Amino acid sequence: MVMRVGTIGTGFIVDRFLNALKLLKSQGGSISCEAVYSRSEQNGRALADRHGVARVYTDLEAFMESPEIDFVYVASPNGLHFMHSRMALLHGKHVICEKSFTSNGREARELTSLAAEKQLFLFEAIITLHMPNYIWIQENINKLGRMRLFQGNFSKYSTRYDDYKAGKNPNIFNPDFSGGALMDLNVYNIEAALGLFGKPESVHYFCNKADNGIDLSGTVILTYPDFLCECTAAKDCNANQFVSIHGEDGSFYSPYAPSFFTDVRAEINGRDSVTVNGQLMDQPMYYELEWFLKLFERGDLAECQRWYDMIHLVMDVMDEARRSAGIIFAADCKAQQPLCGKGEFEDGPSE
Amino acid sequence: MVMRVGTIGTGFIVDRFLNALKLLKSQGGSISCEAVYSRSEQNGRALADRHGVARVYTDLEAFMESPEIDFVYVASPNGLHFMHSRMALLHGKHVICEKSFTSNGREARELTSLAAEKQLFLFEAIITLHMPNYIWIQENINKLGRMRLFQGNFSKYSTRYDDYKAGKNPNIFNPDFSGGALMDLNVYNIEAALGLFGKPESVHYFCNKADNGIDLSGTVILTYPDFLCECTAAKDCNANQFVSIHGEDGSFYSPYAPSFFTDVRAEINGRDSVTVNGQLMDQPMYYELEWFLKLFERGDLAECQRWYDMIHLVMDVMDEARRSAGIIFAADCKAQQPLCGKGEFEDGPSE
Known part of the structure; x- marks a missing residue:
């Protein structure tokens, strides 16, 4: 079963991700990128052309409904990770979400519960x-x-x-x-x-x-x-x-x-x-992607879900760090994120 | 006017101090070490022999009364810095006291007040x-x-x-x-x-x-x-x-x-x-000692006393650090240190 990915975002990290994907594919990995989403046709087209991706979406809803992808790679700004990941899960897509996973622990738990309920893969992309x-x-x-x-x-x-x-x-x-x-x-x-x-x-x-x-x-x-x-x-x-x-x-x-x-x-x-030193340095995202593909190929949802403890712990520690320093995000004040939106964010890198 | 020093302690730092003293002397500095004090005759003698020092004291009171020294270099364990420095000041000697200067800010202020009252030099030996x-x-x-x-x-x-x-x-x-x-x-x-x-x-x-x-x-x-x-x-x-x-x-x-x-x-x-890099590395104590000698030669008590603000600040910060971590020393509990004592401490280095 091929892992068919669609990407959100056009920052440098998406290039890194797609380069790692190509390396994995060149080694026989059943993985491909089928679509990219960007608010900007120009940025999306440039990204797709750089990596030979067939489809460019500028409509988020259409992207989420696209039949040619089963995985959404979320590389939007941190504050939109939750919305994009949740939307993908609600559309029956598996998700690979960049770090930091969500804005806070509450959002993280909502996503992991939703993924478990829907029996979908939900991975945090943290290269380390x-x-x-x-x-x-x-x-x-x-x-x-x-x-x-x-x-x-x-x-x-x-x-x-x-x-x-x-x-x-x-x-x-x-x-x-x-x-x-x-x-x-x-x-x-x-x-x-x-x-x-x-x-x-x-x-x-x-x-x-x-x-x-x-x-x-x-x-x-x-x-x-x-x-x-x-x-x-x-x-x-x-x-x-x-x-x-x-x-x-x-x-x-x-x-x-x-x-x-x-x-x-x-x-x-x-x-x-x-x-x-037993690792490639030019393709740091290779290893996480290889791991995600392995779990997907095995259909190992249980192992995917064991990683949720780590995701929750990380976000709880980040919450506690922010609490101790008095840092509040807009996302902390929302009881419920909107399901959908026009994607009001820059396509720029999350650095 | 020669800066005539007597040392307390036999740890490696005293060797460093005496090496720096010799270097300063070889460059024409009016400085000499006239006596060492150690509880152990053997350790004191070994130190004196290594550096060509004439007198070895094993009786602290006799050392403090010795007419041939006007400066006491205190390199005993931290907890005894206050007692030894105070005793020296009360005997009319100038003092060079190793870091950490005292056990707490209260002790530091008591020493600096005493030195000011008696018009004696009181230096903290902190190479940095x-x-x-x-x-x-x-x-x-x-x-x-x-x-x-x-x-x-x-x-x-x-x-x-x-x-x-x-x-x-x-x-x-x-x-x-x-x-x-x-x-x-x-x-x-x-x-x-x-x-x-x-x-x-x-x-x-x-x-x-x-x-x-x-x-x-x-x-x-x-x-x-x-x-x-x-x-x-x-x-x-x-x-x-x-x-x-x-x-x-x-x-x-x-x-x-x-x-x-x-x-x-x-x-x-x-x-x-x-x-x-504009400094000697084999003689790190040279610079502080050169500075102390300069102030002594100038008779610049006012400049010496301006450094007390720094000494107080450092000890206050150390006190606050210990308070935040719940670290209490025996010295914190004493309203008044004994004037004198048998010097109940190892002669070993304070490292």
Whole structure:
């Protein structure tokens, strides 16, 4: 059974997704992209042409009803993930939704319940958790002895921040679209930490806010009974990106962004360090997509649903972080999202 | 006028101090070490022999009364800094006291008042604030634009931690001697941050505690109106040491411990980075000692006293950090320290 995908959004992440899809297909994977949706015919056509996709939709309802796709890949701004995913599920489509999954835990639970009820696949696209180096860390974390510190820094000055300062109100710095450093970048640190250590005892977020109340940069502290995780991200400055995981007996260190876990240097009991790298770096979305396809081919809905615990945990931790810092999204105030809409969002990248 | 010093303690830091003293002397500085004090004749003699010091005292009272010294260098365990410094001041001696200066802010104020009253020099020996690279950063911090993040990590697995785990109760892991990661290592991050940015809006400490309530590792978050400082230190694991200072327009980064600010890489507006290094690394205590001697030669008590604001601020921030984490030292419970004592402490390094 071929996994026939249609995409929402035209940001750089959709290009990455389609490149990963092509790689998987070239290796014999039964996967194809059959349609793209964009509000803009021009942007949609350009995306489709770049990747040889047959159909371009500019009408969201028509896209959702299209018979040639069974999977919708949602890469709209964070604040629209819920609406687009819900709409797809209600139209009987499986869903792959980008990070951050939804605006809050309530929305996440509503989506996972709906998918379970309708017996549809619902995947969160978070590259980190499916990267071979990250899985290697999960499997070897016990070698570090008693855990002490996890530090991750994903700081990158955003060109959209210049737009924000110029008064252009880009989505990624807009609380109406659930933007900010936590949702956009720190989510990678948080998913990495939670995927290793599970539910923390406490969550605190210290952040630098823009005038509109959105977080530009900051640190989430997760506490566990005898160790800490410090998750830092910034969109208002460049900083050295890294992940550093330390136990009493050794450490794992990657001098790159916490989304990738590239070139993990492992050192146990002060012995010479070994660098672990068993993954492609030019196609970081390959691994998650390969995993989604595998579950789909096996028809393994039960395994898909086991991942919902992780999705709920991540969104609950993000909610608690925002609560501690007083960050409120428009989505938090809505009891119910509209089923449909004209897709009032930019097609731009969620970065 | 020669600065005639007598030392208390026989840890590695005293060797460093005496090496810096010799270097300063070899360059024409009017400074000499005339006596060492140790509870152990053997340890004191070994130290004196290594550095060609004439006198060894094992009686603290006799040492304090010795006519051949006018400066006491206090390098005993943290919890005894106050007692030894106070005793020296009461004996009419000037004082150079190691970091952390005292156990708490109350003790610090009592010492600085006493020194002011008696018109004696009282210096805190904190290498960071006197390092040329650090002073360069202070002078150039405005080039980074609006400040966003300061991150420092001084994590180093302590061999004394093995002793602690073996039940040996070393000073540095003992609340009776004001030990722990905050007082021993994180103080370098905190002094560096406070020396750049002054008094923070809030102080929070998240830490991993030993069974005796001491902090083994942790992170202090200092918040300012629109930026954060994250100060991390550990004695229970090795981690990558660094200091990372980020504004909207650029960054300063040192891939070494925050005591030294070695090889500071400066990058402004994404332009090619420049590495700043204008300091000796084999003699890190040289710079503070040179500064102390300069003030002493000038008889500049007013300048010495201007530094008390910094000392008070640092100890107040450390107090607030401990309060937020529930760390209490024996010294916090004493209304008044004893004037004198047999010096019930190990001569070992404060690390």
